[in-house]
Amino acid sequence: MPTFETQTYWDAIDQQRLLVKACKACGQAHYTPRDHCPHCFSADTHWLPASGRAVVYSWSVANRADPPYVVAYVQLAEGPMMLTNIVGCEPADVRIGQSVQVTFQPDAQGRTRPYFQPTGKDAV
Ligand SMILES: [Zn+2]
Secondary structure (H helix, E strand, C coil): CCCCCCHHHHHHHHCCCCEEEEECCCCCEECCCCCCCCCCCCCCEEEEECCCEEEEEEEEEECCCCCCEEEEEEEECCCCEEEEEECCCCHHHCCCCCEEEEEEEECCCCCEEEEEEECCCCCC
16 A cells, blocks of 8 residues: 555556665665665665566465466566566466566556566567
8 A cells, every 4th residue: 555655656656657766875776665775774765767677586376366376576677676476477487587577557456556577588
């Protein structure tokens, strides 16, 4: 659910843009968005448009769901880890280190959410 700290993030998602927070004090990006940098606790953070590129860091299949879906941590090109779902491929085709790209799709409640799908060179 959006909070004061994440409202800007969700507003951008509605416009199919992915934002992360970056810190002017230490230069590192983070996710989920916070007013204070989790790396150095500086309040000097600002919004940064993310490229939407990421690689699969770890993943598992939610087999109890029908159809099963893939829950994964992906590492954004900007550095932060993001918990998301992998879409657009069979669960058996997901691999650690796979290149993925953000895609925006409505969830069951109709809310736009960022998911990730394999990029062209990895797609089967
Ligand atoms: Zn920092």
